[in-house]
Structures are given as structure tokens and as C-alpha cells.
Amino acid sequence: MAAPHEHENPEHDVQVRVQILSPGAEEFKVKLPEAAALLEVMQRGAALAHVALLPTQDAPLDRLHNILKHDEVGPAIQDLDQAIGDFVRQPGTTRDFGIELVLAFRVNTRWAIAPKPELSPREILALPEINLDYTQYSLYLPNSTDLLALDTPIKIERGMAFEAQRDGRYGA
Amino acid sequence: MCPRTAQEDAGRLARRGLSVTLVETPGQCYAYASGIEAATPPWDRPAYDLMIAIPAGYDDAGLDAFYLGLPYTFKGGTHPRVQGATIEINGRRWQLVSWHYPEGASWRRGQDNLETHILHCKGFFFHRGAVNAY
Numbered sequence: 001m002a003a004p005h006e007h008e009n010p011e012h013d014v015q016v017r018v019q020i021l022s023p024g025a026e027e028f029k030v031k032l033p034e035a036a037a038l039l040e041v042m043q044r045g046a047a048l049a050h051v052a053l054l055p056t057q058d059a060p061l062d063r064l065h066n067i068l069k070h071d072e073v074g075p076a077i078q079d080l081d082q083a084i085g086d087f088v089r090q091p092g093t094t095r096d097f098g099i100e101l102v103l104a105f106r107v108n109t110r111w112a113i114a115p116k117p118e119l120s121p122r123e124i125l126a127l128p129e130i131n132l133d134y135t136q137y138s139l140y141l142p143n144s145t146d147l148l149a150l151d152t153p154i155k156i157e158r159g160m161a162f163e164a165q166r167d168g169r170y171g172a
Numbered sequence: 173m174c175p176r177t178a179q180e181d182a183g184r185l186a187r188r189g190l191s192v193t194l195v196e197t198p199g200q201c202y203a204y205a206s207g208i209e210a211a212t213p214p215w216d217r218p219a220y221d222l223m224i225a226i227p228a229g230y231d232d233a234g235l236d237a238f239y240l241g242l243p244y245t246f247k248g249g250t251h252p253r254v255q256g257a258t259i260e261i262n263g264r265r266w267q268l269v270s271w272h273y274p275e276g277a278s279w280r281r282g283q284d285n286l287e288t289h290i291l292h293c294k295g296f297f298f299h300r301g302a303v304n305a306y
Contacts, residue, residue: 055188108291109188132288136277138301143209145300166284166292167277167301170253171237171270 014084014095018045021065021073021098025049034085038064038077038097041084045099054104054159055111061104067096076100105160107132107139118153125164137164174201175230181286192286194226197261201226202239205290210297216245222293223259223266224286234279235289238296239266253296253306271296274303 014034018041019027028048032040042064046053053060063076066087077087088095103114112129121139125132139148140163148154148162174194178201182192195202203224212218221241227233240254242265256268271293273279295301 108287109185109190133280133283136280136283137288140298140300143211143298145211145298147300163291163294164288165295165301166288167274167303168292168295169272169274169303170306171272 039080
């Protein structure tokens, strides 16, 4: 990804470290203007680690954490629009960040985070982000004609896609 | 003028990466969805374009059926349920496909929308979720 802000105004840059929250993940140094949003830390970190944020890099379900003293992973940062300069000036924060890649998947165009590694179609359709009535909708893998059994667990993989479809009837 | 709810649906779908364009013709609004995938064979191409008539009262009034962008072939000929009226929009011909919601499972406002209807239509091309035989 391009780094449009880098070196524009070096005296107002903030250097941070960012890594994917995964054992053995590489740590990257990123320099950004202090007015840059925290989302940009996430985008730059993901790009350097060659991972795609899901569902989009502009509105990810993936989470950014501040890594606190003693390598403790802080809670997910809710406001990714806040300026990095403002954030790192807050007491107790550090310049170390971690990106949590969540188990994001989609049904049609609706994205959700799997609350556990395996979900049945009934559980998938009932997720608040999906919210489709299992008595009305059937779940399929993309372009498959095989109906997924309602109560058979499916191992969810990051980025996985399903199609939920209402049954049809041929007319006269 | 296309119903405001349809405009909102189309805008939301576009933001989610599904290309749906509203098309206004005299007296009728349609949603144009391109690249709807199909099983090959029996269909002659991997994706088709659809037109879905949007009633003025959408989404209190539900969606039903769709028009298939011509030409197409199915098993080397025509599909027995692609026999409806043919219309012309923007210089292209579209034929009505008889694909509906089952009896007792009609359109439900608040749950069904343009997105779910497009997926319902896609099922036609995979012969999935069909409660009766063609």
C-alpha cells in the first residue's frame, strides 16, 4: 500500500511498531503523521504482513490492540478514527500495536465474526449480523447445489462465503 | 421514479460489492444485476444479467420472479420456465422467468430485500431450493 503521508512533515511523525497477533509474527516499524488515524496503522501493518483486512481495509472487522507494558495485549481499540498522536499521548498507552485477525466470514453480502470455530447453518443464520430465519432460508456453499444440513457443524475459515437462499417454485 | 427503499437497498449493496443498478423506464422501475453466476453446463455461460421489476410500493410490496438478459441457451435449447413475456430495455431484450416464492412462504417485509431476492433468483440457475420440478 502507498504511504502518502510518509516524510511529508517528519517533525510531526510518530513511529510505531505493529504486528499481527500470532505467535512468531514479524514486527514492523511504521512512521505516520501524528494526525493519521489509527486505522492507518492497521492498514499499513496488514499490508506489510501481506494480509488482507476483512471485509475491507476501510471498514475492517479485524481489531487493533495496543500492546501494553509487559507485552500485555490491551482491549480492542474502538475508535479507529482517532489520531495516532492523540492516542499515544494518553497515559498508559505505548507505541506498540497488534492486529487481531478475526474469524470473519460472510453470508451473501453480510459479514459476521464466528463466535466459535465450528457453526451449524442454524447457528450461522441466527447470528445477529446475518439474521435470517432458518425456516425460510437454506444455506449453500457458493455455486453449490448441495444443501448444507441445518444442524451439521461446519468448520469456519477466515474469509469463507456462504449463500443463503429462499426456496423457489417454478410457475405455470 | 424508483422507490426510495429500493434506492437505499441498491446503495447498500453497492457498498458491499454487489453491483445493482436501478433502471427507470416509463411506468416501471427495475433493478439490474449483472454477473449472476450459473451452473455450466447446463447453462451456456458462467454468469447472466438479470432485471428485477420493482413495484411502486416496494418493500411493502414484494419482489417476484425476474427477467433474464437474452440470449441464453440451456442444454443447447431453451429452458421450459423461461417462456414469459419479452421486454426491451436500453436496447436489450429480456425474458420473464417463472421463478417464485413457494406457497405459504411469500415475501416478508423486513427480512426479504433486493439482496435476498437476487440470491433467490440465483438459485434458479443451480436448480436449488426448487420445491417443484420443471
